[in-house]
Amino acid sequence: MPHSFKAARFNEDVARTEWHDQALWFVRAKRDKVVYKVEEWEQLRAWASQIKEHTLSKLDDYLEEFEAKATENGVRVHWAKDADAHNQIVYDILASHNVSRIVKSKSMLTEECHLNPFLEARGIDVVDTDLGERIVQLAEDSPSHIVMPAIHLKKEEVGTVFHNTIGTEAGATDPQYLTEVARQHLRQQFLQADAAITGVNFAIAETGGFVVCTNEGNADMGVHLAPLHIACMGIEKMIPKAEHLGVFLRLLARSATGQYITSYTSHFHRPKEGAELHVVLVDNGRSAHLGREDFRSSLKCIRCGACLNTCPIYRRSGGHSYDYTIPGPIGAILAPGRDLEKHCSLPFASTLCGSCSDVCPVKIDIHTQLYKWRQQVVRSGHASATKRMTMRMAGNIFANPKRFRRAGRWLRRSLRWGPSFLINSRLNLWSRSRELPEAPKESFRDWYLKNRGGKHE
């Protein structure tokens, strides 16, 4: 189902749309507050962008360097060419340790690979420990935002989910109380887990280590209590040196939630004594995407979510309308690379306002890529029949000056004289929530000929 259909359904609840819109804009506003205090913000963005572009131009070298250093440190490095390979590798590691219950902290990569259902089908109990992800998991729902997975749920709804699953009082909605009960419930999970899976925010090629950022401390609670830590990462998360973390960590939390830094920024280099540390490097279309000149820079993404928070379409349609692991503007330029036909509506879920490109900490030209993907969609024949027809009609009219003038005259007349019930009818999509502009009495050309006599001054 195209994004516009799902968005229309979302918009049927006007009050909820307003609420969702405001909730996301609130996060954008928090971001602005802290960003405006950093004088060198644009310099940081330029550095981050260039560091990532440099890394992408030598990614094979950096991956090999990382593998060598990590292996030296006693870390086991695995390579997965796609989602299936990733899932199998993770399962095999768990199975070889007779693991039956695991805890997992936020990893969009594991979402992308659909790891949870794969493991559950093979008898492994998976508990997502990020509070937002746990809520969504218990609700048997799916995340709607990459940083705030449960942003689409009201506290009453969370209260109901918790009441039905972890025993909070019926009707309780106080976030403090609900979080406290979740804390106790998840503490048990941490203490009993056989293994912990995390994502990776940044992997450092020169040291073979990686960094995981959380506010809750759930990644650390999981990995330090279990004898087995598996870290899953997309290959584009690589950065060359530890000093580059200074740039990225100053950009990440400010862009994501308006914080200076997350509560915990954990650096992993060696497993703790008696434990094992594994890293799974995942391709899943990224190396192919590197070959797309117009779109490769989307691999710079550090998954901050700033583009989601600012996008008027995302704010007013919600993450579930995108039907892809990662919604919002960045999702709309990554998804078509994976499956152009399935996600052909996403590049059109935009006004091309460019706000996303504006807030992107690594300067991905998101709105330009949205436009270029539109061209790909049309060229490959996936544009909807209505769009094809109307564009062809429009092209026909614009290509011929006389036809264009006639069409303009007709339009001005019907706006002035046409009955309003026709103009504002349900068939006119434009006027569903907008007033139409007042029609000018004459075209510019007519005015010019009358007043300037067609002569150049």
Next chain:
Amino acid sequence: MSDRNAILETLRKNRPATIPLPEINLARSNQGDLLEKFKSVMAEVGGQAIETEVHLVDAALLKRYPEFKVVKSGEILDRSMLPELQVFVLYGKFGVAENGAVWVPEDVIQERVAPFITQHLAIVLDKTRIVEDMHVAYEQIDVAASGFGVFIAGPSKTADIEQSLVLGAHGPRSLTVLLV
């Protein structure tokens, strides 16, 4: 062909033109009072900063956490103590003024999980060891020297339920930094 070789081969085939690495050198104007900035940012992020002296640390801890048992790094006798930790005290290496973070490498915590599993966390920090920002911070440390190290900036927190900030999500409910 192994996945490893397949991935590397595709990456090599699709390599874009080389872009040079930028040089990261931030021109800094007057830093201002780093200690004051650190203290005010700590308050902003939900932590508490208390200025005291080395020989008064125990008294300050007693005052801050009168009803709780205080365990210092090095005093954990066995792992069964870990889930019962109420107040855990460690000695941080340095602080970062721009975000209130403290660098805590593995060697100062005895057990990696201790600073997370404790109900409350207290960090003793030399007040002259505060740097301006993360660029300077990374100049101070060799991240690879420790098997594990963490920047801790405030107590554990979440805003996942309708954007309401709650302290003490899974990690410590409070963070106190004793500046000596």
